[in-house]
Amino acid sequence: MSKNLTSRSEDYSKWYNELVVKADLAENSAVRGCMVIKPYGYAIWEKMQAELDRMFKETGHQNAYFPLFVPKSLFEAEEKNAEGFAKECAIVTHYRLQNDPDKEGKLRVDPEAKLEEELIVRPTSEAIIWNTYKGWIQSYRDLPILINQWANVVRWEMRTRLFLRTAEFLWQEGHTAHATREEAMNEAELMNNVYAEFAEKYMAMPVIKGLKTESERFAGAEETFCIEALMQDGKALQAGTSHFLGQNFAKAFDVKFTNKEGKQDYVWATSWGVSTRLMGALIMTHSDDKGLVLPPNLAPYHVVIVPIHKTDEQLEAIDELANKLRADLKAKGISSKYDNRTTHRPGAKFAQYELQGVPMRIAIGPKDLENGTVELARRDTLTKEFVKVDELIPKLESLMKEIQDDLFQKAFDYRASHITEVDNFEDFKTVLEEKTGFISAHWDGTPETEDKIKEITKATIRCIPIYEEIEAGKCVYSGNPSKRRVLFAKAY
Amino acid sequence: MSKNLTSRSEDYSKWYNELVVKADLAENSAVRGCMVIKPYGYAIWEKMQAELDRMFKETGHQNAYFPLFVPKSLFEAEEKNAEGFAKECAIVTHYRLQNDPDKEGKLRVDPEAKLEEELIVRPTSEAIIWNTYKGWIQSYRDLPILINQWANVVRWEMRTRLFLRTAEFLWQEGHTAHATREEAMNEAELMNNVYAEFAEKYMAMPVIKGLKTESERFAGAEETFCIEALMQDGKALQAGTSHFLGQNFAKAFDVKFTNKEGKQDYVWATSWGVSTRLMGALIMTHSDDKGLVLPPNLAPYHVVIVPIHKTDEQLEAIDELANKLRADLKAKGISSKYDNRTTHRPGAKFAQYELQGVPMRIAIGPKDLENGTVELARRDTLTKEFVKVDELIPKLESLMKEIQDDLFQKAFDYRASHITEVDNFEDFKTVLEEKTGFISAHWDGTPETEDKIKEITKATIRCIPIYEEIEAGKCVYSGNPSKRRVLFAKAY
Numbered sequence: 001m002s003k004n005l006t007s008r009s010e011d012y013s014k015w016y017n018e019l020v021v022k023a024d025l026a027e028n029s030a031v032r033g034c035m036v037i038k039p040y041g042y043a044i045w046e047k048m049q050a051e052l053d054r055m056f057k058e059t060g061h062q063n064a065y066f067p068l069f070v071p072k073s074l075f076e077a078e079e080k081n082a083e084g085f086a087k088e089c090a091i092v093t094h095y096r097l098q099n100d101p102d103k104e105g106k107l108r109v110d111p112e113a114k115l116e117e118e119l120i121v122r123p124t125s126e127a128i129i130w131n132t133y134k135g136w137i138q139s140y141r142d143l144p145i146l147i148n149q150w151a152n153v154v155r156w157e158m159r160t161r162l163f164l165r166t167a168e169f170l171w172q173e174g175h176t177a178h179a180t181r182e183e184a185m186n187e188a189e190l191m192n193n194v195y196a197e198f199a200e201k202y203m204a205m206p207v208i209k210g211l212k213t214e215s216e217r218f219a220g221a222e223e224t225f226c227i228e229a230l231m232q233d234g235k236a237l238q239a240g241t242s243h244f245l246g247q248n249f250a251k252a253f254d255v256k257f258t259n260k261e262g263k264q265d266y267v268w269a270t271s272w273g274v275s276t277r278l279m280g281a282l283i284m285t286h287s288d289d290k291g292l293v294l295p296p297n298l299a300p301y302h303v304v305i306v307p308i309h310k311t312d313e314q315l316e317a318i319d320e321l322a323n324k325l326r327a328d329l330k331a332k333g334i335s336s337k338y339d340n341r342t343t344h345r346p347g348a349k350f351a352q353y354e355l356q357g358v359p360m361r362i363a364i365g366p367k368d369l370e371n372g373t374v375e376l377a378r379r380d381t382l383t384k385e386f387v388k389v390d391e392l393i394p395k396l397e398s399l400m401k402e403i404q405d406d407l408f409q410k411a412f413d414y415r416a417s418h419i420t421e422v423d424n425f426e427d428f429k430t431v432l433e434e435k436t437g438f439i440s441a442h443w444d445g446t447p448e449t450e451d452k453i454k455e456i457t458k459a460t461i462r463c464i465p466i467y468e469e470i471e472a473g474k475c476v477y478s479g480n481p482s483k484r485r486v487l488f489a490k491a492y
Numbered sequence: 493m494s495k496n497l498t499s500r501s502e503d504y505s506k507w508y509n510e511l512v513v514k515a516d517l518a519e520n521s522a523v524r525g526c527m528v529i530k531p532y533g534y535a536i537w538e539k540m541q542a543e544l545d546r547m548f549k550e551t552g553h554q555n556a557y558f559p560l561f562v563p564k565s566l567f568e569a570e571e572k573n574a575e576g577f578a579k580e581c582a583i584v585t586h587y588r589l590q591n592d593p594d595k596e597g598k599l600r601v602d603p604e605a606k607l608e609e610e611l612i613v614r615p616t617s618e619a620i621i622w623n624t625y626k627g628w629i630q631s632y633r634d635l636p637i638l639i640n641q642w643a644n645v646v647r648w649e650m651r652t653r654l655f656l657r658t659a660e661f662l663w664q665e666g667h668t669a670h671a672t673r674e675e676a677m678n679e680a681e682l683m684n685n686v687y688a689e690f691a692e693k694y695m696a697m698p699v700i701k702g703l704k705t706e707s708e709r710f711a712g713a714e715e716t717f718c719i720e721a722l723m724q725d726g727k728a729l730q731a732g733t734s735h736f737l738g739q740n741f742a743k744a745f746d747v748k749f750t751n752k753e754g755k756q757d758y759v760w761a762t763s764w765g766v767s768t769r770l771m772g773a774l775i776m777t778h779s780d781d782k783g784l785v786l787p788p789n790l791a792p793y794h795v796v797i798v799p800i801h802k803t804d805e806q807l808e809a810i811d812e813l814a815n816k817l818r819a820d821l822k823a824k825g826i827s828s829k830y831d832n833r834t835t836h837r838p839g840a841k842f843a844q845y846e847l848q849g850v851p852m853r854i855a856i857g858p859k860d861l862e863n864g865t866v867e868l869a870r871r872d873t874l875t876k877e878f879v880k881v882d883e884l885i886p887k888l889e890s891l892m893k894e895i896q897d898d899l900f901q902k903a904f905d906y907r908a909s910h911i912t913e914v915d916n917f918e919d920f921k922t923v924l925e926e927k928t929g930f931i932s933a934h935w936d937g938t939p940e941t942e943d944k945i946k947e948i949t950k951a952t953i954r955c956i957p958i959y960e961e962i963e964a965g966k967c968v969y970s971g972n973p974s975k976r977r978v979l980f981a982k983a984y
Contacts, residue, residue: 027624027627029558029559029620029624030559030563030566030620030623030624031559031561031562031563031611031620034559034560034561035559036556036557036558036559036624037556037557038556039554039555039556039639042554042555042556042557043554043555045557046555062531062534062535063531063534063535063538064528064529064530064531064534065528065529065534065537065662066521066528067521067522067523067526067527067528067660068526068613068644068646068660069523069526069582069660070523071522071523072589072599074522075589075599076597076598076599079597082589082599086588086589086590086591086599087588087589087590088587088588089587089588089589090561090584090586090587090611091584091585091586091587091588091589091601092582092583092584092585092613093583093584093585093586093601094582094583094585095580095581095582095583095648096578096579096580096581096583096648097564097567097574097578097579097581097583097612098578098579099578105568105571106568107564107567107568107574107578109583109585109610118601119523119582120589121560121584121613128521128522128523131522132519132521132522132528135519141835147531151644152560152643152644154560156587156588168559168560168561170557343633
């Protein structure tokens with residue numbers, strides 16, 4: 001495989017697939033549609049997990065763990081949810097293998113070991129969790145329940161892509177129970193805001209907060225909040241969703257509580273999740289033709305130090321400086337890696353760390369030792385400069401923040417220039433094809449128009465933005481009255 | 493359900509089951525053999541994970557993630573491993589549900605959506621991982637690979653018990669690849685030592701490090717290191733295992749590398765794991781008839797503060813002191829909870845925190861405010877004393893260490909008094925039944941004798957201790973020559 005990536009302008013999709021594999025983030029496995037997340041990719045996911053987990057706990061949530069399997073009778077209890085996921089379920093039907101009498105050394109499914117009731121590998125856990133909550137909730141005193149779970153889920157997708165759409169993926173799913181509609185609605189909105197804060201502050205990825213239309217909602221939800229991001233190729237990506245589930249699951253699983261007035265009522269619910277899909281969003285927000293670009297807040301290590309030497313004595317002297325620098329960096333909360341492998345040339349190392357998006361690179365050669373300098377390179381701008389050793393640490397400290405901010409600003413500017421207001425359907429189609437990005441247009445509020453636009457253009461309503469001024473108008477497709485603009489885009 | 497636990501002397505097994513449920517650690521789910529780990533139980537598991545994860549990283553390991561499913565053809569490739577797990581596998585055979593034409597609103601497995609090759613839900617991941625490593629390893633430069641995975645696994649056990657034996661459980665599994673036999677052996681022993689250090693330092697649970705006999709080894713291993721602990725009822729519990737896998741998986745999956753001399757060789761392997769079973773071990777090492785007893789190093793919070801008041805003014809004054817104490821404790825790294833719920837009486841709160849094993853409890857009443865004291869109770873000893881407020885923080889700091897040490901010492905003493913040297917089979921049986929614990933006895937080294945002793949007494953060889961002096965003798969059962977004593981016990 002060539003060391004260079006296909007360029008984004010040549011074939012964005014190919015560029016993405018190559019980057020994921022060559023930067024050692026993930027690869028396809030022997031199991032159709034399932035990926036192997038490699039150590040470097042997993043280290044980024046761990047950083048994401050740590051920040052999200054902290055944010056969940058700060059907002060009062062606790063972690064727990066519920067079973068991987070959902071008995072079919074529970075799975076089908078909430079009908080809309082079941083219908084939404086039935087076509088992509090992995091189903092366990094047997095619990096034992098036996099020696100295959102026809103093939104020496106091979107195994108086959110033991111036909112005697114058929115389960116009485118099939119088990120669905122969870123595509124999402126509302127069913128098993130609400131069946132459990134039934135036993136936990138009697139009175140308003142037992143509410144709210146604010147629980148999150150870090151888990152793997154399986155959705156048998158036919159067309160898969162690393163991180164973006166895989167049969168198995170890792171995610172977190174929050175499942176909360178409340179005494180009132182209002183409290184549940186506030187929770188759903190709160191968690192969408194937590195996701196937005198995470199995306200912008202850690203991923204350096206600007207997002208639009210909004211509501212899904214009825215046809216784009218989570219199966220079983222009454223309202224779905226979402227954060228939508230814009231990728232470099234002008235396609236939108238749904239980065240997180242938070243659902244107000246009303247009393248649907250409480251009714252399906254008969255979860256009632258006695259309220260303060262002593263009356264019985266069904267419990268109100270939310271659920272919310274983000275997944276390893278965020279890895280795809282991160283890649284497609286910042287990276288370039290040389291590879292991954294990582295915001296410092298999520299980089300497995302912030303700085304890589306590469307020695308450039310000819311003799312062992314030179315390497316020893318560089319080792320000494322590098323180790324001192326690493327200790328100083330550590331004290332400032334900046335993580336580093338020193339790559340003094342002698343099996344690889346500096347040029348190969350430079351290419352590797354560019355491909356892997358390490359935010360800052362320091363190269364130290366014999367001349368640098370003489371001059372008391374190092375060469376400092378920024379991954380995001382690909383700029384290089386010589387920095388005096390005694391100015392290096394404060395320089396890196398300020399760069400950490402600067403790179404994080406610059407990446408956000410660059411992505412923000414790109415997005416700002418790719419939200420286009422459009423008032424007729426011809427412009428809609430032209431902008432969608434030629435300019436790409438989000439199209440802000442009036443919509444008459446009917447699923448029929450939404451479907452028709454999707455059919456003609458492949459664009460969907462990504463969200464009905466909240467926190468924005470509302471202006472009435474005429475639907476860009478039907479000409480019928482519209483209460484407000486919504487955002488359309490082609491999407492991942 | 494009664495608030496009091498069955499006493500340990502009355503029925504140890506019942507005591508355990510009640511404790512797990514009443515202390516809010518875990519409960520059975522709607523899925524046969526699968527448990528729900530509740531927030532308080534999960535918080536302990538998270539503490540375990542955090543320490544282990546740090547120790548793995550400090551010894552050079554990285555995390556990654558491999559698929560949940562193993563295609564049958566890969567699963568059966570390493571025959572001994574396949575044979576060992578074949579009888580307890582959950583098997584996915586279909587990937588879609590459809591509406592049941594015979595039952596309105598119900599679903600059934602779509603017979604058209606049968607997988608060409610069945611997928612095994614991983615009972616352990618050697619197969620899928622070594623199939624992946626094949627693509628990662630060409631030369632000695634690619635070695636060692638030092639990877640760990642945090643994951644769920646499924647073993648379709650017939651008799652299950654919360655934490656101790658469940659169909660689905662959470663664990664970590666390390667999978668490493670090496671250029672030489674010696675390096676792989678050292679790795680397997682190193683990780684067993686890491687487990688032992690974790691058990692003793694964090695769980696306050698003394699363990700014996702040893703090797704498994706051939707018949708107790710992991711299926712597919714050439715040598716299994718283990719740590720064995722002794723529970724309060726005199727039964728042993730295998731708390732962790734680390735396997736030297738030789739070249740078995742490399743051969744099964746054809747994973748070769750070019751060594752420094754330019755020759756091709758098969759790669760050497762290890763795997764090692766601990767699971768949520770450790771929760772059971774923790775419970776059965778320290779707890780008493782009032783409930784869970786937690787070592788401070790793994791407690792979700794170290795101190796609970798309970799106000800005792802009649803009037804709102806009293807509560808306000810106590811609130812103020814409690815909040816100041818909590819801030820001071822936090823600064824010392826001591827986590828606390830302040831339970832000022834007005835829906836529950838102090839007595840109910842005391843019982844709850846005793847049941848949940850919170851290491852230290854502070855009660856503050858109006859008299860205390862006057863006297864400048866608080867009442868401090870230790871969960872492990874159930875002792876109480878009044879402590880001056882300005883002496884409280886240093887007192888708690890030293891108690892943290894004291895409780896941790898005392899719990900270890902108590903468990904150590906119990907175990908020391910329950911390792912009995914025995915030199916004839918009559919004594920063997922008597923000690924096993926009456927005194928219980930480990931029996932140190934000579935064994936002739938044959939699986940036949942091992943089986944026979946197991947058949948007669950239900951005791952198994954828990955391990956061949958390492959790091960101990962070796963003394964020759966005669967087998968306690970056969971009278972044949974024995975090279976050394978081994979440890980027998982009945983086990984979980």
